[in-house]
Amino acid sequence: MKTNPRRNPLGIAFVGGRTDRADHIRSNEDLLAAQYTPAARLLRLSGLDPVISAEGNLEWGSLADAADDAELVFLGLRDGRACFAPVPAAGSTAPANPALWQAMATLDGDELATYGAARAMVDWHARHRFCARCGQPTRLAKGGWQRNCTAETCRAEHFPRVDPVTIMLVEHDDRLLLGRQPRFPAGSYSALAGFVEPGEAIEEAVAREVLEEAGVVVRDVSYVGSQPWPFPSSLMIGCHAYADHPALTIDHTELEDARWFSRAEVEDAVQAIERGEGGQAFRSPPRTAVANALLRWWVER
Amino acid sequence: MKTNPRRNPLGIAFVGGRTDRADHIRSNEDLLAAQYTPAARLLRLSGLDPVISAEGNLEWGSLADAADDAELVFLGLRDGRACFAPVPAAGSTAPANPALWQAMATLDGDELATYGAARAMVDWHARHRFCARCGQPTRLAKGGWQRNCTAETCRAEHFPRVDPVTIMLVEHDDRLLLGRQPRFPAGSYSALAGFVEPGEAIEEAVAREVLEEAGVVVRDVSYVGSQPWPFPSSLMIGCHAYADHPALTIDHTELEDARWFSRAEVEDAVQAIERGEGGQAFRSPPRTAVANALLRWWVER
Known part of the structure; x- marks a missing residue:
């Protein structure tokens, strides 16, 4: 794992990502809607695990690779291009497996941070499909930086947990x-x-x-x-x-x-x-x- | 607000409480069960707000003051006595009101920290009566330091959020x-x-x-x-x-x-x-x- 000393002086893993979270986009419905284009990139995941190329990098596809009903999280902009990650069917049930650690050791600091942020986000969505306040289904909102209760009598807003x-x-x-x-x-x-x-x-x-x-x-x-x-x-x-x-x-x-x-x-x-x-x-x-x-x-x- | 310089050198409000959280009790079913006695104290709350005495202190009652079906959070031990707080019907919907700020200004550092911890805990319970994973009801566990999903097919464990x-x-x-x-x-x-x-x-x-x-x-x-x-x-x-x-x-x-x-x-x-x-x-x-x-x-x- 290579890290950038300026962004990350202690060399801490999962720190120092270069993704621009672009809050001005995700909090603006029109700007956000304009990001779902053929140029947008979709992080390839196997469940919650990263898909690593032969060269030891994260693999990316396009939005066309996502299932029609997939929930997508807007990660932000990388090199000016919108990046998304798909919410898997199931969230985490066990700590990461040894094979994942091995794979992650090959990623550089920026890619490891990008994967970490994406994993935490999609895992949260997979484990929060219902409203803790009223029990009714929730729906992804603001590019994945929020989930809203669908019950008219509740309408609670839920935010990713840290x-x-x-x-x-x-x-x-x-x-x-x-x-x-x-x-x-x-x-x-x-x-x-x-x-x-x-x-x-x-x-x-x-x-x-x-x-x-x-x-x-x-x-x-x-x-x-x-x-x-x-x-x-x-x-x-x-x-x-x-x-x-x-x-x-x-x-x-x-x-x-x-x-x-x-x-x-x-x-x-x-x-x-x-x-x-x-x-x-x-x-x-x-x-x-x-x-x-x-x-x-x-x-x- | 008086604070203790040794426990709280910057004089930060809500810091420096003297309640012993007594993890060894709340994580042990038998020890926890033994705390529900006539000597135990129950923090008096009006919804989520503190009840302040004429002398400017938190008011405490006994467990007999709680409704029969009330969920109680075990706050820990104060002066060796078990202390609880009742979960109200509804959680927070708005920021604290000005009258609350006024009342809180009279509490000393320990009491303000005790109230703050209690409020955060009972508010979390009031807003998390359902399982975010499956939508079924949850039940208070471990003296309030956990909620468990009641659905046999799920059994998800949920922890207070910070x-x-x-x-x-x-x-x-x-x-x-x-x-x-x-x-x-x-x-x-x-x-x-x-x-x-x-x-x-x-x-x-x-x-x-x-x-x-x-x-x-x-x-x-x-x-x-x-x-x-x-x-x-x-x-x-x-x-x-x-x-x-x-x-x-x-x-x-x-x-x-x-x-x-x-x-x-x-x-x-x-x-x-x-x-x-x-x-x-x-x-x-x-x-x-x-x-x-x-x-x-x-x-x-």
């Missing part, structure tokens, strides 16, 4: 606290993470998650960087915090293990994963994960 | 770019803001919004602070960015006006609003808004 998640490096005595979930590959450890809940600031969510999962009190939470994560549609908010006391009380319903790793161990792991290998002490998350960027940021700081 | 919003101070030549929407009180200007969309990092959303609304290109976006905003449930992500060129192209579908204000003008406005007055050049957002905290942060920096 779930903020905090993910944090906790530091004590030049060591980092990392944990592993049972579903992780063998030897893998990553930053602790959790959804921001209603009524919480980012800093409060960080403190609560670390206390819940590892029994550690943190201070001086700071923001490092963010990532849109399209499985299904999170905003990963990467943070750093300090702990004064390293004793751990692990919540084993959430984590299989959590441990403190030295700077040398972290440095070794992020270098090893570039070769597709585990490190001496643990296996780093891959480049696609924001946790990888956070670990590289900490090592290089 | 919408990340960027709100940003754009700086050029020691001046700040502020804008006003037609619905603002006369003379009021505030920081530009907009929802983070699927596929966007925080920094990308900031850049897109400022370009869309004011035609200004920004650089060096940095994070300042965040606020949970319960109307209905946003996570306000406060940022700062620089602009090299001050020329404005205002999107009048979004903004009535946007202008650059000098440091002296901003300082005057944030001092004036403490007396409930407008400043010489513009009226500042009130203490309850994160934009007020951002302006104070910039003046004091």
Whole structure:
């Protein structure tokens, strides 16, 4: 995955797309209607997965490739051309499969960001065909940036969902606290993470998650960087915090293990994963994960 | 509104609540069931609005005050006692009314945060009684931190929604770019803001919004602070960015006006609003808004 240092200084995957979302078009019925032309491009998807060419690029077709009754999301303009993505029959039910990760590793930063945005959008549509307020069917509107309830008595408007998640490096005595979930590959450890809940600031969510999962009190939470994560549609908010006391009380319903790793161990792991290998002490998350960027940021700081 | 400087250094409203969300209780059926006792407290609400005592505090009753068929959200523990809030018949349809703002100004930081979290939660439940995937009824689960579809063929799980919003101070030549929407009180200007969309990092959303609304290109976006905003449930992500060129192209579908204000003008406005007055050049957002905290942060920096 190649990223653009100017658009994306921390080299975070799914960041740095060049698609112009063209809000002035999608919020204007006439301008939007004028985009459905033979010159418009349709992102090729297999369900929610990308179709990757032999050269390692996203494949695009034309609107003629879409089924007659397909719902289409207007992604915006790329090189001046309108781009759409088709809503599949079913939304996501499981995390992305390993073959998808492999395919995505070949995309450059712009294409990965384009795919991620498209996937999050079409997946949201596939999982929101009914109105949460009244139960009646909803219909795609504003080029896919809205769904409207079709019931005359309701007419609720629904908007694509983005779930903020905090993910944090906790530091004590030049060591980092990392944990592993049972579903992780063998030897893998990553930053602790959790959804921001209603009524919480980012800093409060960080403190609560670390206390819940590892029994550690943190201070001086700071923001490092963010990532849109399209499985299904999170905003990963990467943070750093300090702990004064390293004793751990692990919540084993959430984590299989959590441990403190030295700077040398972290440095070794992020270098090893570039070769597709585990490190001496643990296996780093891959480049696609924001946790990888956070670990590289900490090592290089 | 009094805030706790240790929990909330920028003095951001709705931050710094002392309620223990007690995840270990809400995720354990037996522990949760044991919380519905005569000692448990029920937040008194009038629809979605708080009921404020003559002393300016939130009013609490007991679970006996709830209707027999009321859905209750477990807010967590306060002073060791289980606290709940009742889901009203209808969710929010309009922004908060002026009387509510007045009442909220009397609450201290902890109580305002407690009310905000409760309001966002019960409002979400009131607006999500049906399954967005299949249209069938949903039922409150895990003390209100989840809703489950009741249809055997679906069984989708739904989680409270939090919408990340960027709100940003754009700086050029020691001046700040502020804008006003037609619905603002006369003379009021505030920081530009907009929802983070699927596929966007925080920094990308900031850049897109400022370009869309004011035609200004920004650089060096940095994070300042965040606020949970319960109307209905946003996570306000406060940022700062620089602009090299001050020329404005205002999107009048979004903004009535946007202008650059000098440091002296901003300082005057944030001092004036403490007396409930407008400043010489513009009226500042009130203490309850994160934009007020951002302006104070910039003046004091």
